[in-house]
Amino acid sequence: MTSLMTNVASSLQDIQAKGKEFSSKDDASRKALLASAQALVSALETPGERLCKIAWHEPLTYSTIRVCIDLKLFERMQDDGGSAKNAEQLAKMTGADPRLIERFLKQLAAANIIRETDVDEYTLTPISELLATPPGQGVIINVHDCLAVATAKLPEFLQKTNYENPTDKENSAWTFSLGSPVHYFKWVFSPGNERQVEGFQNCMKFKTLGKKWFEMVPVPELFADFKKDDPEAVLMVDVGGNAGHDILNFHNAWPDQPGRLVVEDLPDLIQGLDKDALKPVEALGHDFFKPQPIKGAKAYFLKMVLHDWPDNSCKEILSNIKPALERGYSKILINEIVVPDRNAQWYETSVDILMMVAHSAAERREKQWRTLIESVGLKICKIWECGTEPEKLIEVELA
Numbered sequence: 173m174t175s176l177m178t179n180v181a182s183s184l185q186d187i188q189a190k191g192k193e194f195s196s197k198d199d200a201s202r203k204a205l206l207a208s209a210q211a212l213v214s215a216l217e218t219p220g221e222r223l224c225k226i227a228w229h230e231p232l233t234y235s236t237i238r239v240c241i242d243l244k245l246f247e248r249m250q251d252d253g254g255s256a257k258n259a260e261q262l263a264k265m266t267g268a269d270p271r272l273i274e275r276f277l278k279q280l281a282a283a284n285i286i287r288e289t290d291v292d293e294y295t296l297t298p299i300s301e302l303l304a305t306p307p308g309q310g311v312i313i314n315v316h317d318c319l320a321v322a323t324a325k326l327p328e329f330l331q332k333t334n335y336e337n338p339t340d341k342e343n344s345a346w347t348f349s350l351g352s353p354v355h356y357f358k359w360v361f362s363p364g365n366e367r368q369v370e371g372f373q374n375c376m377k378f379k380t381l382g383k384k385w386f387e388m389v390p391v392p393e394l395f396a397d398f399k400k401d402d403p404e405a406v407l408m409v410d411v412g413g414n415a416g417h418d419i420l421n422f423h424n425a426w427p428d429q430p431g432r433l434v435v436e437d438l439p440d441l442i443q444g445l446d447k448d449a450l451k452p453v454e455a456l457g458h459d460f461f462k463p464q465p466i467k468g469a470k471a472y473f474l475k476m477v478l479h480d481w482p483d484n485s486c487k488e489i490l491s492n493i494k495p496a497l498e499r500g501y502s503k504i505l506i507n508e509i510v511v512p513d514r515n516a517q518w519y520e521t522s523v524d525i526l527m528m529v530a531h532s533a534a535e536r537r538e539k540q541w542r543t544l545i546e547s548v549g550l551k552i553c554k555i556w557e558c559g560t561e562p563e564k565l566i567e568v569e570l571a
Contacts (some may be wrong), residue, residue, distance in 0.1 A: 176215065179215040180212065180215050180216060183208060183211045183212035183215050184212065186208040186211070187205065187208045187209060187212060190204050190205040190208045191205060193205075199383075199559060199560045200559075200560050203560055229282075229283065232279065233279060233280070233283040233285070234312070234316065235316070236276050236279045236280060237280070237285065237303060237312055238312055238313070238316045238317075239276065240276060240280070240303075241303065241309045241312060241313065243266040243267075243268055244266065245262060245266055245273075245276075246296070246300050246301075246303045246304035247304050248262060248265040248266055249262065249286070249294070249295070249296050249300065249304070250296065250301070250304055251265070254295060254296055255295070256289045256290070256293045256294065256295045257293065257294060257295075258292045258293045258294075259273045259274040259277055259292045259294075260292075262277070262294075274292060277292070277294050280294075280300070281294060284297065284299075285297065285299055285300050285303070286300050306374040306377065307374050307375070307377040307378035308378060309371075309374060310370070310371050310372070310373065310374020310375035310376075310377065310378055311374075311375050311378050313367075313368075313370075313371035313374070313375075314368070314371040314372050314374075314375040315375075315526070317367075317368060317371065318356070318359075318360065318368060318371075318372075318530075319346070319526065319529060319530055321349045322344075322345045322346040322348070322349040322350075322529050322530065323345070323526075323529050324349075325345055325348055325349040326345045326528075326529055328348070329344075329345040329348040329349075330345075332348075338482075338528055338532035339482045339483065339484075339532055340482065340532050341355055341481065341482055341485060341531055341532050341533070342355065343532065344356075344528075344529070344530065344531060344532040345528070345529040345530075346529060346530050346531070355531075356530050356531060357480075360372050361438070361440065361441065373414060373415055376414045376415070376417065377415075377417050379475075379476060382561065383558070383559055383561060384418075384421060384422070384425070385507050385556070385558050385563070385565045386421075386422050386425055386426065387425065388556075388557075388558045388559045388561070389556045389558065389565050391426055391429065394471075394503075394505075394567075395407065395429065395431075395470060395471070397501065398430065398431055398470045399431075399470070400430040400431070404432070405430075405431055405432065405469075405470070406431060406432045406433075406434060406466055406468070406469035406470065407429065407430065407431025407432060407433060407469070407470050407471065408422070408431070408433055408434070408469065408470065408471040408472075408473050408505075409434045409435075409436060409464075409466050409469045409471070409472050409473065410433070410434065410435040410436065410453075410473050410475070411436050411458075411460050411464070411472055411473065411474050411477065411489075411493065412436065412437055412460050412474060412477040413435040413436060413437055413473070413475070414435075414437055414441070415435075415437075415441075415445055416435035416445065416450050416453050416455060418473075418475050419433050419434075419435050419453050419473070420435075420450060420453050423452065423453060431470065432452075432454060433452065433453045433454065434453070434454045434455070434456055434466060434469075435450070435453055435454070435455050435456070436455075436456050436457070436458040436460070436466075437457070437458070438457065438458075438459060439457030439458075439459075440457075441457075442455045442456065442457040443457065460477070460489050460492060460493075461485075461488055461489065461492065462492060463492050463495065463496075464492055464493045464495070464496040465496075466496060467496045467498075468496065468497075468498040468501070468502060469496070469502060470501065470502060470503065471502070471503050471504070471505050472493050472496070472497075472502070472503070472504045472505070473504075473505045473507070474489075474504065474505070474506050474507070474508075475507040475508075476507065476508060476563070477489070478490075478506060478508060478544075479508055479509065479523070479527050479533055479534070479535055479536070480527065480530075480531050480533055481531060481533050482531070482532050482533050482534070483544055485533075486544055487544070487547060487548050490504070490544075490545070490548045490550060491548050494548060494549065494550065494570070497569070497570050499570050502569070502570075503553075503567055503568060503569055504550065504567075504568040504569070505565055505566070505567060505568070506541075506565070506566040506568060507563055507564075507565055507566075508535075508536070508541075508563055508564070508566065509523060509524075509535045509536075509562050509563050509564075510536070510537065510538050510541065510555065510562075510563075510564045510566070511524065511535050511536060511537045512537075513537060513538070517562070519562050520535055520562050523535055538555065541566060545566075545568055546571065549570070549571050550568050550569065550570060550571055551568065551569060551570075551571040552566055552567065552568055553567050553568070553569050554566075554567040555567070
């Protein structure tokens with residue numbers, strides 16, 4: 173009891189000090205205060221309470237949210253200006269059994285996903301507003317529908333592999349759960365999986381909701397020597413850029429930056445894009461396991477691409493870009509998590525395990541990034557900090 177009181181008192185003092193420094197405009201102060209608040213919760217929560225949350229509350233909240241997405245419950249809660257609604261009203265609006273809706277709403281309120289304003293009456297919160305959007309729903313659909321089974325199979329998979337660290341893309345928890353060596357991306361884009369393609373693409377859009385690298389890195393400095401007098405010069409190629417949301421966001425933030433912008437991804441995906449909506453970004457079908465067709469661009473950009481692949485595959489991807497680089501001019505810009513050597517947070521560690529499950533891949537520490545990049549005759553010339561975001565901008569050039 174003395175230890176508990178000491179920990180609580182220390183956390184309260186820390187919260188008071190951090191609270192004085194808190195500013196809604198300073199994300200570092202927000203994260204510092206959040207860490208102190210979480211330390212207080214950890215001090216007050218019993219081990220039994222935490223265990224029950226892990227085993228019951230968190231996974232069942234996840235499943236509840238997934239069902240409510242299918243029912244469009246969060247969109248219906250937005251109707252009539254987001255006014256408070258009771259279970260009976262929402263049951264009629266969604267076509268579900270009132271008793272089922274009542275139980276789901278209680279679970280969501282207990283998880284602070286929605287807010288309970290009266291007996292059986294609820295309104296949205298910021299997170300449920302996010303869950304009413306395609307990107308927010310894409311995260312849940314993509315992970316729940318595709319990867320939850322593989323995650324559940326992880327203990328059995330590792331037992332059968334004698335607990336070796338997974339590094340074979342054709343032998344992952346995902347392929348084990350599928351009973352086939354079909355890679356995750358090949359399965360997602362197979363005929364009949366249109367709902368999963370939509371979920372995956374919306375999930376990719378979700379990754380662009382926070383602050384972007386080009387909002388925190390000095391873009392004019394990064395592209396200072398760009399060949400702006402050449403109308404055909406390519407400023408940036410978004411390699412494996414999915415539907416082009418990242419590079420289009422870059423253009424919208426820097427509309428006066430000269431140079432052509434190109435998004436590349438597999439031909440079938442590129443063929444289905446609305447090319448007019450992407451303008452001025454050009455779209456090109458390309459498999460990054462084949463030689464890069466655009467030579468001498470200023471930058472070849474890879475956002476959260478390499479974390480999908482084990483090291484051997486990453487070496488192939490980088491080696492296919494390397495011949496396209498113009499020495500002393502071209503860069504590879506890698507926008508990825510750099511796992512801290514100490515005090516890594518839940519985001520970095522969770523995405524790391526998710527990549528293990530899905531792809532036998534990983535998030536990487538700085539020394540692992542350097543080893544990977546140097547192994548193919550490239551070098552890191554700078555790692556740009558992107559505010560307090562876990563993703564950094566790794567600037568790479570020919571060694």
